Amino acid sequence: MDTPQIYIASLADYTDGYLHGEWVDADQDVDSIRSDIERMLKASRFRDAEYAIHDYDGFYGLLLDEWESLDHVSAIGQGIAQHGPAFAAYVHVLSNNAGGVSRIDLDDLSKFEDRARGEWNSFRDYAEDLAREFGYFEVLDKLTDVTHYFTFDVGAFARDLEMDTDSCEIAGRVYVFDLND
Numbered sequence: 001m002d003t004p005q006i007y008i009a010s011l012a013d014y015t016d017g018y019l020h021g022e023w024v025d026a027d028q029d030v031d032s033i034r035s036d037i038e039r040m041l042k043a044s045r046f047r048d049a050e051y052a053i054h055d056y057d058g059f060y061g062l063l064l065d066e067w068e069s070l071d072h073v074s075a076i077g078q079g080i081a082q083h084g085p086a087f088a089a090y091v092h093v094l095s096n097n098a099g100g101v102s103r104i105d106l107d108d109l110s111k112f113e114d115r116a117r118g119e120w121n122s123f124r125d126y127a128e129d130l131a132r133e134f135g136y137f138e139v140l141d142k143l144t145d146v147t148h149y150f151t152f153d154v155g156a157f158a159r160d161l162e163m164d165t166d167s168c169e170i171a172g173r174v175y176v177f178d179l180n181d
Contacts, residue, residue, distance in 0.1 A: 140152055
């Protein structure tokens with residue numbers, strides 16, 4: 001798994017037509033990220049230059065803002081480094097509910113392990129596992145005299161679950177979360 005990174009650029013240099021910046025590992029604590037930024041800015045041709053995030057990699061499709069809070073970048077980067085795409089899926093769900101990555105409550109990021117329900121190859125697989133857990137198939141098996149009258153539509157159940165659960169698909173895997181705590 002690649003380390004999540006952000007590309008930090010000096011805005012004064014950029015405005016002057018010169019590309020000055022560097023890739024910074026986002027799985028560090030905030031102070032380490034700030035130190036990397038300060039070091040890069042000290043090498044700028046301009047005093048007191050400001051920075052912006054001009055690119056990022058390893059965030060599994062999450063949309064980071066040019067002015068994203070370093071607290072968010074660090075927390076998300078560390079979560080992805082520790083948990084991989086499952087954490088990115090969790091952040092996608094939180095971001096959709098909050099209206100963007102920068103609006104996510106940082107405390108919610110620390111609740112990942114409590115809220116993660118698992119990962120599956122598809123919603124259909126999730127629906128089948130849940131139906132087994134609820135005992136749906138077992139009940140149908142007991143109705144031997146009338147089995148031909150009853151069916152359980154796993155596909156319809158999967159569609160309903162997809163609409164009613166906090167979930168995200170990343171890299172061919174479905175990640176499901178329970179945000180009701």
